[in-house]
Amino acid sequence: MNQRLEKLTGWMKENNIDVCLVTSTENVFYLSGFYCVPHERLLGLAVFQESEPFLVCPGMEKHDAKSSGWNQEIIGYSDIENPWALVEKAVKNRINGARRIAVEKEHMNVERYEHVSKIFPTAEFISAEDKLKSLRMIKDASELKIIQEACALADYAIEVGVQELSEGKTELEVLSAVEFALKKKGVKKMSFATMVLTGKNAASPHGSPGQTKIQKGDLVLFDLGVVIDNYCSDITRTVAFGDINDKQREIYNTVLKAQRAAVEASRPGVSCAEIDLTARRIIEEAGYGEYFPHRLGHGLGISVHEAPNMTSANELILEEGMVYTIEPGIYVPNVAGVRIEDDIVITSNGAEMLTKFPKDLQIIK
Amino acid sequence: MNQRLEKLTGWMKENNIDVCLVTSTENVFYLSGFYCVPHERLLGLAVFQESEPFLVCPGMEKHDAKSSGWNQEIIGYSDIENPWALVEKAVKNRINGARRIAVEKEHMNVERYEHVSKIFPTAEFISAEDKLKSLRMIKDASELKIIQEACALADYAIEVGVQELSEGKTELEVLSAVEFALKKKGVKKMSFATMVLTGKNAASPHGSPGQTKIQKGDLVLFDLGVVIDNYCSDITRTVAFGDINDKQREIYNTVLKAQRAAVEASRPGVSCAEIDLTARRIIEEAGYGEYFPHRLGHGLGISVHEAPNMTSANELILEEGMVYTIEPGIYVPNVAGVRIEDDIVITSNGAEMLTKFPKDLQIIK
Numbered sequence: 248m249n250q251r252l253e254k255l256t257g258w259m260k261e262n263n264i265d266v267c268l269v270t271s272t273e274n275v276f277y278l279s280g281f282y283c284v285p286h287e288r289l290l291g292l293a294v295f296q297e298s299e300p301f302l303v304c305p306g307m308e309k310h311d312a313k314s315s316g317w318n319q320e321i322i323g324y325s326d327i328e329n330p331w332a333l334v335e336k337a338v339k340n341r342i343n344g345a346r347r348i349a350v351e352k353e354h355m356n357v358e359r360y361e362h363v364s365k366i367f368p369t370a371e372f373i374s375a376e377d378k379l380k381s382l383r384m385i386k387d388a389s390e391l392k393i394i395q396e397a398c399a400l401a402d403y404a405i406e407v408g409v410q411e412l413s414e415g416k417t418e419l420e421v422l423s424a425v426e427f428a429l430k431k432k433g434v435k436k437m438s439f440a441t442m443v444l445t446g447k448n449a450a451s452p453h454g455s456p457g458q459t460k461i462q463k464g465d466l467v468l469f470d471l472g473v474v475i476d477n478y479c480s481d482i483t484r485t486v487a488f489g490d491i492n493d494k495q496r497e498i499y500n501t502v503l504k505a506q507r508a509a510v511e512a513s514r515p516g517v518s519c520a521e522i523d524l525t526a527r528r529i530i531e532e533a534g535y536g537e538y539f540p541h542r543l544g545h546g547l548g549i550s551v552h553e554a555p556n557m558t559s560a561n562e563l564i565l566e567e568g569m570v571y572t573i574e575p576g577i578y579v580p581n582v583a584g585v586r587i588e589d590d591i592v593i594t595s596n597g598a599e600m601l602t603k604f605p606k607d608l609q610i611i612k
Numbered sequence: 613m614n615q616r617l618e619k620l621t622g623w624m625k626e627n628n629i630d631v632c633l634v635t636s637t638e639n640v641f642y643l644s645g646f647y648c649v650p651h652e653r654l655l656g657l658a659v660f661q662e663s664e665p666f667l668v669c670p671g672m673e674k675h676d677a678k679s680s681g682w683n684q685e686i687i688g689y690s691d692i693e694n695p696w697a698l699v700e701k702a703v704k705n706r707i708n709g710a711r712r713i714a715v716e717k718e719h720m721n722v723e724r725y726e727h728v729s730k731i732f733p734t735a736e737f738i739s740a741e742d743k744l745k746s747l748r749m750i751k752d753a754s755e756l757k758i759i760q761e762a763c764a765l766a767d768y769a770i771e772v773g774v775q776e777l778s779e780g781k782t783e784l785e786v787l788s789a790v791e792f793a794l795k796k797k798g799v800k801k802m803s804f805a806t807m808v809l810t811g812k813n814a815a816s817p818h819g820s821p822g823q824t825k826i827q828k829g830d831l832v833l834f835d836l837g838v839v840i841d842n843y844c845s846d847i848t849r850t851v852a853f854g855d856i857n858d859k860q861r862e863i864y865n866t867v868l869k870a871q872r873a874a875v876e877a878s879r880p881g882v883s884c885a886e887i888d889l890t891a892r893r894i895i896e897e898a899g900y901g902e903y904f905p906h907r908l909g910h911g912l913g914i915s916v917h918e919a920p921n922m923t924s925a926n927e928l929i930l931e932e933g934m935v936y937t938i939e940p941g942i943y944v945p946n947v948a949g950v951r952i953e954d955d956i957v958i959t960s961n962g963a964e965m966l967t968k969f970p971k972d973l974q975i976i977k
Contacts, residue, residue: 286917287718307905310816326907327925350722353652357717357725357737372722423795430788433823440801451675458798540672542691552651560692 251278251382252294258378259296265345266338267294267375268363271354273549274379275302281315282477283308289330289359298341303334331362338366349375380554384546385568390478391592394548394570397438397480398590398601400473404429405484405604408443408469412488412611418443418456421467429473438472438479438551449485449584463489466499466583467611472551479551481572482602483588486609495583498535499608505529505575506587506606509543513573513591513598519561526575527559535577544572547590569593570601616643616747617659623743624661630710631703632659632740633728636719638914639744640667646680647842648673654695654724663706668699696727703731714740745919749911750933755843756957759913759935762803762845763955763966765838769794770849770969773808773834777853777976783808783821786832794838803837803844803916814850814949828854831864831948832976837916844916846937847967848953851974860948863900864973870894870940871952871971874908878938878956878963884926891940892924900942909937912955934958935966 248256255278259267269275269292276282283290285305294300301320304312309323322337324330338345345367350360352374364370386394407428411421422443429437445461448454449468461467465488472481485499505526512525523543530539544557547570555563557571574588590601613621620643624632634640634657641647648655648669656668664684669677671688678686687702689695703710710732715725717739729735751759772793776786787808794802810826813819814833826832830853837846850864870891877890888908895904909922912935920928922936939953955966 325905326923352722352726355722357715357720357722358739358741360722360725361717374723376723419795419798419800423792427788427792430784433784435784435820435822436805455800457800540690558691 248300249278249280252300254382255294255378256296259294259349262347262349262373264347264349264373265296265342267349268292268355269294269351269375269379270359271351273553274351274354274383276477277379277383277549279315279317281312281317283311288326289324291334293334293338295341301337303330303337331366335366345370347371347373349373349378351376351379383548384554385566386548386570386592387568390548391568391570393476393478394480394590394592395601397473397475397478398482398603400429400432400434400475401471401480401482401590401602402604403432404471404473405469405482409484409486409609409611412461412467412486414463414488415460417458417460418445418448419458421461422456425469425471434473434475436474438474438481442468442470444468444470444584445488447581450578450580450582451584454584461488464491465489466491466495466585468584468586470586470588477549479547479549480590480602481547481551481588482590482604483574483576483586484604484606485585485587486611488611490610495585496608497533498577498579498583499585501530501533501535502575502577502585502587503606503608506573506589509573509575510589510591510598510600513565513593514596515565515567515593517565519555519557519563519565520559522565522573523557523559523561526573530575530577535579538577538579539575540578541576544574544588546571565593567593567595613665614643614645617665619747620659620743621661624659624714627712627738629712629714629738630661630707632714633657633720634659634716634740634744635724636716638918639716639719639748641842642744642748642914644680644682646677646682648676653691654689656699658699658703660706666702668695668702696731700731710735712736712738714738714743716741716744748913749919750931751913751935751957752933755913756933756935758841758843759845759955759957760966762838762840762843763847763968765794765797765799765840766836766845766847766955766967767969768797769836769838770834770847773836774849774851774974774976777826777832777851779828779853780825782823782825783810783813784823786826787821790834790836799838799840801839803839803846807833807835809833809835809949810853812946815943815945815947816949819949826853829856830854831856831860831950833949833951835951835953842914844912844914845955845967846912846916846953847955847969848939848941848951849969849971850950850952851976853976855975860950861973862898863942863944863948864950866895866898866900867940867942867950867952868971868973871938871954874938874940875954875956875963875965878930878958879961880930880932880958882930884920884922884928884930885924887930887938888922888924888926891938895940895942900944903942903944904940905943906941909939909953911936930958932958932960
């Protein structure tokens with residue numbers, strides 16, 4: 248049994264949990280090494296205190312599950328079989344009833360919950376999520392190596408994007424060039440839909456790239472990430488295309504100051520809330536508080552959004568190995584949209600930058 | 613209130629459902645016109661028999677919700693507010709308790725279900741999914757117009773892909789060229805990760821494109837789709853690069869025969885199972901039954917996989933306005949992987965092709 252499964256079964260024993268049924272692509276991958284996107288079909292990993300765990304997956308994925316290195320039982324099912332009957336049998340082969348069952352309450356849907364409840368009508372359901380989040384939150388050396396690679400490619404993508412800027416090009420043209428360059432480097436998947444937003448479009452925190460053309464005096468915002476071996480990076484840079492006005496410059500420098508302060512403040516022993524507030528106070532003091540409507544950042548790993556949640560309400564204390572984004576933004580409609588985002592990892596006495604593209608205001612002529 | 617909401621409230625009245633809480637991006641969009649990907653945050657549409665419905669969404673999306681045309685209440689919340697407290701208040705402003713509550717049991721997670729259960733501890737939970745599936749399954753004229761556009765772009769993508777083939781190019785190079793061409797046409801999103809698979813890679817029904825180079829004698833499989841105005845298309849074509857052997861040709865022609873027979877059989881009054889079996893029998897009779905491990909196809913619309921499910925177990929009867937894929941495949945390891953997929957819509961007396969790229973075996977020299 249691998250170390251991650253051992254930690255999970257340790258927790259199960261401490262909490263008298265008879266079975267833990269993990270069903271999300273990300274957590275199944277984290278625990279088993281098998282990455283599978285089953286769409287609406289059931290994917291699951293059942294873990295027991297003493298008995299052998301098993302995987303359940305669509306039949307057509309069984310071969311890939313084996314190739315991924317999982318060498319314990321794999322239950323495949325066809326599109327016309329009921330996987331729950333197979334799960335019930337496999338579980339009952341291993342244990343006589345269950346009093347406490349852990350599931351991913353934020354992932355498992357009500358329909359599946361009703362299936363599991365029918366198999367064990369008297370069981371109490373515990374959330375496995377907090378435990379899995381806290382395990383995944385601390386990255387080991389092998390994970391960090393992959394994330395570093397994903398971040399280096401994110402830096403490269405920004406470099407390509409900035410080079411591609413020219414007057415009259417559309418957001419989508421620049422975006423295509425960036426993704427094409429990444430694919431040539433072997434990148435198969437982006438962390439999320441790449442954003443290239445210019446001028447007024449950038450003033451929406453979740454705008455969508457389109458046929459808007461880059462014009463002199465625009466701030467151009469890039470937000471993108473790369474997936475390498477199922478781990479994500481996430482970077483945002485905003486650059487000036489041609490000369491910008493004083494207001495735009497003030498907004499840029501406020502975001503930059505807030506971003507750098509939050510990076511500086513990041514170290515073991517400080518709370519997530521304190522990091523968020525470090526940046527937020529700077530933006531508020533500059534008079535832009537109402538234009539920074541989102542959290543400072545989010546954890547990053549197998550999911551592009553995972554723990555720790557970098558909000559002013561999260562009292563979680565930072566520890567070595569945590570990886571998260573720091574991405575303050577100011578969006579003033581019709582004036583400017585600026586966001587600057589880096590990925591960092593907490594070290595024994597501070598933080599290390601994972602994304603490294605320069606952040607001082609760049610004016611592209 | 614729009615026609616779709618009227619149909620939903622009609623169903624609620626017939627079934628004594630006091631509140632219907634819709635939480636998936638797709639169904640919220642279908643009913644409200646507001647398309648929002650809230651990631652881990654709560655998005656919801658609460659519908660009542662008589663009272664005004666309301667939307668709940670992340671605060672930063674509220675502006676987009678208004679712009680999308682929703683002119684009833686919108687509750688926005690910040691990252692540090694508890695949206696459930698706001699939902700509880702808004703629901704209790706409208707109704708005094710609820711005995712029966714409909715939710716999307718395949719979408720709503722256990723954590724949210726527990727929140728709703730706390731608000732209404734004695735309520736019975738009904739699945740809203742079957743009703744929503746059956747509403748969405750029958751496309752209206754405005755939906756069909758968009759899907760036709762998405763399908764025409766999918767045809768175009770295949771055309772580009774076939775033109776891009778040349779010896780020694782990698783799967784990812786061809787894939788990039790296809791997506792670049794689509795972006796230049798204004799396409800912002802693919803229905804799923806585009807696949808270009810060659811030779812042995814194509815023999816996996818869910819292979820992943822990489823650095824494999826196209827060689828003479830390969831069958832090259834393209835599987836892709838385009839999202840237009842939140843509706844998906846989905847097409848697969850397999851072409852021969854250079855001369856192929858008799859076995860490859862036999863496999864190709866078997867898949868083609870099965871695919872055409874299933875299209876021919878598609879009309880109102882026939883069951884989904886019968887359509888699947890029409891294709892499956894042809895493949896089985898040719899001796900390849902075990903190499904066709906998946907369902908014949910799936911419904912298509914706002915989701916790339918939706919009802920009707922085209923399996924041999926689905927006795928649902930086809931009706932005018934249903935849109936689905938027909939995509940038989942044969943995957944013989946180390947020999948050939950062939951899949952041919954079209955999107956069709958059921959008409960009053962038959963079916964109309966939505967994807968139209970030629971299907972006879974093409975040998976690219």
